[in-house]
Amino acid sequence: MEANTGYVIAGYVITAATLGGYTWRLFARGRAARRRAEAIAARRRPA
Amino acid sequence: MAAERALGRATSRKGERVLGVLAAAALVGSTVLGLIVAPPDAVQGEVQRLMYIHVPAAWLAYLSFAVVFIGSIAYLRTRRTRWDRLAGASAEIGVMFTALAIVLGALWGKPVWGTWWTWDPRLTTTAVLLLIYIGYLAIRRISDNPSRRAQWCAVVGIVGFVDVPIVHLSVVWWRSLHQGPTVLRLGGPEIEGTMLLALIAGVVAFTLVYAYLMTLRLRVGRLEERAAREALSPIVGPAVEAEV
Numbered sequence: 649m650e651a652n653t654g655y656v657i658a659g660y661v662i663t664a665a666t667l668g669g670y671t672w673r674l675f676a677r678g679r680a681a682r683r684r685a686e687a688i689a690a691r692r693r694p695a
Numbered sequence: 696m697a698a699e700r701a702l703g704r705a706t707s708r709k710g711e712r713v714l715g716v717l718a719a720a721a722l723v724g725s726t727v728l729g730l731i732v733a734p735p736d737a738v739q740g741e742v743q744r745l746m747y748i749h750v751p752a753a754w755l756a757y758l759s760f761a762v763v764f765i766g767s768i769a770y771l772r773t774r775r776t777r778w779d780r781l782a783g784a785s786a787e788i789g790v791m792f793t794a795l796a797i798v799l800g801a802l803w804g805k806p807v808w809g810t811w812w813t814w815d816p817r818l819t820t821t822a823v824l825l826l827i828y829i830g831y832l833a834i835r836r837i838s839d840n841p842s843r844r845a846q847w848c849a850v851v852g853i854v855g856f857v858d859v860p861i862v863h864l865s866v867v868w869w870r871s872l873h874q875g876p877t878v879l880r881l882g883g884p885e886i887e888g889t890m891l892l893a894l895i896a897g898v899v900a901f902t903l904v905y906a907y908l909m910t911l912r913l914r915v916g917r918l919e920e921r922a923a924r925e926a927l928s929p930i931v932g933p934a935v936e937a938e939v
Contacts, residue, residue, distance in 0.1 A: 652742035652806045674911045681918035688925040
């Protein structure tokens with residue numbers, strides 16, 4: 649294996665982690681916002 | 696109106712899923728092309744394979760900020776919130792691609808130039824580009840008047856875009872350590888066929904990832920606005936609620 653192959657592996661791993669991490673974060677933000685909206689709407693509903 | 700309808704179709708849940716599958720498949724395909732099919736560079740060896748992700752990341756940063764530019768102009772012309780939302784979503788994704796391009800460039804620079812970072816015109820103008828759009832995202836958080844915030848952001852989104860052609864042409868205008876254009880140049884691409892194919896596959900894959908992330912980010916933006924409306928409505932009353 650060539651000495652510089654580690655840089656290539658690191659580059660691909662960082663790219664996968666960045667794209668995957670951002671996608672996961674967007675899903676988490678969406679879920680949190682939906683839960684927040686639903687919780688507020690439920691509190692305002694008459695018992 | 697046609698652009699808005701097309702945007703609506705692309706951001707439907709079904710469209711989002713189709714884009715997600717396409718983007719994942721394209722990423723796998725471009726990785727195989729870049730790491731296995733394309734030959735190692737005659738001079739740089741294996742480390743040149745970073746080109747297949749570094750260049751697409753940089754191109755997607757340009758595309759993202761071009762969308763911010765178009766969305767900003769459209770907002771100032773129409774005052775429709777959806778254009779501001781589009782620009783904000785694209786700026787966030789553009790910042791991610793710019794940071795990724797800088798990190799990948801540093802990884803490539805260390806073995807080839809002998810340094811992670813140098814104040815070269817291309818690197819410096821790219822760092823300025825990152826700072827401009829981090830500032831843009833900061834502005835999106837500071838004002839609590841949505842229409843004034845959208846107006847400020849639109850102005851920054853238009854003025855900030857001036858740096859994109861400067862970044863691209865910096866290697867032509869100034870003496871630079873960074874290599875000059877090899878694909879979009881007079882006289883045609885100066886790159887071996889399989890390498891060019893792997894590079895194009897990378898750009899296509901990253902473009903699909905951008906489209907997928909945009910649909911997700913726009914949906915999240917709508918959900919967050921809905922949550923904010925729900926939170927505000929009992930405090931400020933229905934008149935202001937409608938305005939928000």
